[in-house]
Amino acid sequence: GAVVSQHPSRVICKSGTSVKIECRSLDFQATTMFWYRQFPKKSLMLMATSNEGSKATYEQGVEKDKFLINHASLTLSTLTVTSAHPEDSSFYICSARDTDRGNYGYTFGSGTRLTVV
Amino acid sequence: RKEVEQDPGPFNVPEGATVAFNCTYSNSASQSFFWYRQDCRKEPKLLMSVYSSGNEDGRFTAQLNRASQYISLLIRDSKLSDSATYLCVVTNDYKLSFGAGTTVTVRA
Numbered sequence: 001g002a003v004v005s006q007h008p009s010r011v012i013c014k015s016g017t018s019v020k021i022e023c024r025s026l027d028f029q030a031t032t033m034f035w036y037r038q039f040p041k042k043s044l045m046l047m048a049t050s051n052e053g054s055k056a057t058y059e060q061g062v063e064k065d066k067f068l069i070n071h072a073s074l075t076l077s078t079l080t081v082t083s084a085h086p087e088d089s090s091f092y093i094c095s096a097r098d099t100d101r102g103n104y105g106y107t108f109g110s111g112t113r114l115t116v117v
Numbered sequence: 118r119k120e121v122e123q124d125p126g127p128f129n130v131p132e133g134a135t136v137a138f139n140c141t142y143s144n145s146a147s148q149s150f151f152w153y154r155q156d157c158r159k160e161p162k163l164l165m166s167v168y169s170s171g172n173e174d175g176r177f178t179a180q181l182n183r184a185s186q187y188i189s190l191l192i193r194d195s196k197l198s199d200s201a202t203y204l205c206v207v208t209n210d211y212k213l214s215f216g217a218g219t220t221v222t223v224r225a
């Protein structure tokens with residue numbers, strides 16, 4: 001089945017530094033990838049939709065200069081949390097859509113637990 | 118109003134019991150409906166799709182009521198391994214909207 005690889009799985013960084021998270025579709029091409037964040041006991045909240053070769057579409061309230069998204073190829077999207085602060089500590093999950101499988105083609109990465117100290 | 122709302126639980130049930138819970142969604146134009154399962158500190162995994170006619174997958178039965186805009190999941194003969202958070206998910210165009218999840222704990 002479709003596999004999405006997300007790295008790193010866990011990262012601890014100092015306030016003010018930037019962190020890059022990678023999301024790769026391993027056995028299918030994904031023109032669209034999605035980035036979510038999840039706080040404890042809360043639902044996954046869509047942050048942005050990443051489109052290969054074009055600018056990402058951000059959800060309301062998500063700072064595009066804070067969360068930089070690059071989708072330079074059909075198999076790789078990256079999320080960079082710039083100038084991280086403790087309130088950015090969260091679980092970040094990517095999802096890639098295999099369009100050949102329609103609405104059933106969403107595969108999630110294993111998530112990145114970010115802790116900003 | 119949240120797009121997808123779920124009873125957070127927790128539902129604490131003995132092995133072998135039946136447990137059922139619902140979720141409601143606000144957008145009547147939502148197109149597809151799913152239940153996902155999320156284990157602690159893990160990514161969500163698709164459990165099953167939900168169809169208007171109702172559908173079963175082993176011990177799991179899902180129902181969709183479009184008129185009332187709610188989705189249900191029933192688990193029969195609960196196993197310890199069913200302990201997890203169950204996420205109700207609806208799609209609009211290509212976007213997934215998640216409920217906050219219903220936590221189920223099955224005890225021996």
